[in-house]
Amino acid sequence: MADKRFEYRLQVRWSDSDRLGHVNNTRFVEYLQEARANFITQCLLEAEGARGATVVRKLTIDFLRPLFDDSGPLAIEISISSIGRTSFGVRHAVRDTHGALCAEATAVMVAFDLDTQHARPLIDREKAVLADYVHTALDTE
Structure with missing residues (x-):
């Protein structure tokens, strides 16, 4: 397995802040979706023979510190935590x-x-592309 990581950058939009002055927690979900969609489009769908669609089965978020209007540009790092027969785990x-x-x-x-x-099996080419991004843990420093 390689040591590749996918990074997506985006700016905090003025409409992302709530009345408390920080980015609303629901916007984090949008940020994660945008980064994940870019990863899938740029890495997985461009894999020769990849068949396309993926859906979210589960999403868990730990909010560690607030984001503000001037917190960006944000960097969202994506890595793969596991690869199964029909599914794969994504860390953000x-x-x-x-x-x-x-x-x-996650x-x-x-x-x-x-x-x-219905769910479909991942093809070998999809598994190979995902394997390039497998990491056992994110760097938290």
Whole structure:
């Protein structure tokens, strides 16, 4: 397994803050989704022979410190924690512009067949691409 990591950068939008002056926790979910979608598009869907759709089965977030309007650009690091027959685990680390870890999240993604509307097995090429990003733990420093 290689030691690759996928990083996605995004800016905190002015509409992301709530009345308390910090980024609303629901926006974290959007940030994670945007980063994960870019990972899937750039890495997994571009894999020759990849069949496409994935759906979120489970998402867990630990909010470690608040984000503010001036916290960006944010860096969201994605790595793979596990690869199964029809699913894979995704780890996310959200860092502010100073590199401080603000949130950690895990997701279970399921390969999905749009025609049958059921889980499908990951193909060998998808597993190979995912394996390049496997890490046992995120760097939390």
